[in-house]
Amino acid sequence: MPLSEFQLIARYFESLAPASPEHGVVLGIGDDAAILQLPPGEDLLVSIDTLVSGVHFPPTLSPRAIGHRALAVNLSDLAAMGARPLWFTLALTLPDANEAWLAAFAEGLGTLARSSGIALVGGDTTRGPLSITIQVHGAVARGTALRRDGARPGDDLWVTGRPGLSALGLRRLQAGVPDEDPACAVFVWPEPRLAFGRALVGLATAAIDVSDGLLADAGHIAERSGCAIEIEATRLPLAEGLAALGREDALALCLAGGDDYELCFTAPPSAAPSVDAAAARLGLPCRRIGRVTEGHGARCAGYSPPTTGFQHFGGSTDA
Ligand code: ADP
Ligand code: MG
Numbered sequence: 575m576p577l578s579e580f581q582l583i584a585r586y587f588e589s590l591a592p593a594s595p596e597h598g599v600v601l602g603i604g605d606d607a608a609i610l611q612l613p614p615g616e617d618l619l620v621s622i623d624t625l626v627s628g629v630h631f632p633p634t635l636s637p638r639a640i641g642h643r644a645l646a647v648n649l650s651d652l653a654a655m656g657a658r659p660l661w662f663t664l665a666l667t668l669p670d671a672n673e674a675w676l677a678a679f680a681e682g683l684g685t686l687a688r689s690s691g692i693a694l695v696g697g698d699t700t701r702g703p704l705s706i707t708i709q710v711h712g713a714v715a716r717g718t719a720l721r722r723d724g725a726r727p728g729d730d731l732w733v734t735g736r737p738g739l740s741a742l743g744l745r746r747l748q749a750g751v752p753d754e755d756p757a758c759a760v761f762v763w764p765e766p767r768l769a770f771g772r773a774l775v776g777l778a779t780a781a782i783d784v785s786d787g788l789l790a791d792a793g794h795i796a797e798r799s800g801c802a803i804e805i806e807a808t809r810l811p812l813a814e815g816l817a818a819l820g821r822e823d824a825l826a827l828c829l830a831g832g833d834d835y836e837l838c839f840t841a842p843p844s845a846a847p848s849v850d851a852a853a854a855r856l857g858l859p860c861r862r863i864g865r866v867t868e869g870h871g872a873r874c875a876g877y878s879p880p881t882t883g884f885q886h887f888g889g890s891t892d893a
Contacts, residue, residue, distance in 0.1 A: 577671040579699045586680040587664065590687050590694035597693045598660060608695035610661055616713040621651040627704040632744075636753055637675045639762045641682030644706040646764045647785065649690055650835040653771035654783035656720040657712030659690050664697035665707040690768060718775050725780040725799035725840040731864040732849060734767055734836040736760075736813035737788045738824065741831025757815075764835040770860075773852035774839060781839035787830040789879060791838050792864075793872035799840075802869030805829070807876045811861045825877045840866050 577585070583603065591602045600609035612618050625644050627633050635643075645662065652659050664683075668676075687694065692710065743761030747753060753762045767783070774781060780799055782791045789805065796803045807825060816824040841849055846862065853860035864874075 577673065582671055582676065582699060583697075586676045587694055587697070590680070590684050592693050599693055599695055602693070602695045603697075608661070608663075610695065610711070612660075612713060615716055617716050617719060619652060619655050619657045619712045619714065619719060620709065621648060622707060622709040623648050623651070624705060624707040632747060633704075634753070635747075635762070636682075637678035638682035639753055640706065641679040641684070642686050642763060643682075644708050645683050645686045645690075645692075645710075646766050646835065648708045648710040649686070649692070649766035649768060650764065650783040650785070652710055652712040653766045653768045654720065654781050654837055655712070655714065656718065656771045656775040656778075656781070657714045658772065659692035659710060659712045659768065661693050661695045661711040662687070663695060663709045665700075665709075666697065667700045667702040667705040669701070669704060690766070714775065720771065720774060720778050720781040720839070722780050722782055722795050722798035723800075724778075725795050725801055725803070725866045726842075727801055727866050727868050729779055729840040729842055729866040730846065730862045731792060731803055731805065731838070731840055731866060732860055732862050733784070733788060733811070733838045734770060734853070734858050734860045735834065736811055736816070736859065737784055737834045737836055738816045738828035738831045739813045740764065740833045740835070741827045742813075742815055742819075744831075744833065745827075761833060764833070766835060767837045767858065769856050770852065770858050771837060773856065774837070774841075774849075777845045777848050777852070778839040778841045781837055784834040784836045784838050785832060787832040788834070788838060789829040789872055789874060789877075790832075795838070795840060796866075796870060796872045799866070800870070802867045803840075803864060803872040804867055805864040805872065805874035807874055809861065809863045810874075811859060811863070825874075826880075829874055829877055830879055 739760040743758040
């Protein structure tokens with residue numbers, strides 16, 4: 575007997591739904607809507623992302639990695655705003671109720687949900703080509719969220735981690751390296767920078783998570799903030815695996831590879847010691863890679879992008 579929608583939810587997803595008052599969940603999965611209470615004095619942040627098989631991840635990616643990724647890319651948006659994760663909803667479209675697939679998917683999703691302290695509060699389950707939509711809800715003290723529009727001329731530009739390693743991992747995956755190989759890990763298991771994002775509240779003037787590619791995403795900060803961003807190629811934190819590719823390819827992956835889920839942010843030079851201290855405390859590499867100036871657009875001297883960032887409907891980003 576195939577699983578009914580209700581059995582499927584009860585078996586695989588209800589354990590991700592701690593309906594405890596400390597999570598602010600008055601009523602979780604099972605009714606027509608969830609009832610949620612935001613802590614007093616906080617702003618609610620909401621973000622949604624869909625992953626379509628074959629578009630956002632290779633169809634061969636393991637279900638455990640798909641479950642992780644679907645939540646990770648959403649948590650990364652909360653990280654970029656400095657928010658604390660609270661709740662998520664899950665809209666799942668599946669070709670069939672394959673139990674082995676569901677168990678592995680729920681394990682990947684659940685492990686990250688538990689370690690990030692986010693509770694599943696509802697969703698929708700439908701049949702069709704594999705696609706996963708997650709909406710996350712988070713909170714920050716009122717008025718303190720990190721936004722894209724606060725960069726000012728004179729600020730420094732920073733990035734966490736090793737941008738480009740994810741694109742390199744995807745390239746290896748597409749060349750047939752299995753997804754459990756550590757060489758693909760940065761692509762397969764993106765780590766949302768939640769703790770670091772929260773540490774940036776009060777330090778960063780603007781922030782974004784790197785999903786389209788470092789240069790394109792820096793361009794989004796520039797555009798929203800009404801200024802220009804200059805990235806210095808010599809300051810880019812090229813990982814060893816990238817540097818081995820040769821300068822041009824390494825720069826392209828680092829600046830336009832995408833799917834990094836690192837944080838790119840601006841901060842006044844006076845904040846640099848605090849940024850360094852937060853990075854050291856969290857054991858996360860973080861590098862000053864450029865600066866904010868008058869003007870518009872983001873550029874990196876010595877690198878000319880063929881196209882900046884991935885666009886589902888064509889066109890090019892104004893970076
Ligand atoms: P309705 O018909 O009122 O929209 P559903 O029958 O779709 O409700 O869902 C029943 C309950 O199960 C709801 O509380 C809904 O939020 C929850 N739910 C459905 N699918 C999922 C899912 N994939 N993950 C978590 N909760 C789900
Ligand atoms: Mg209903």
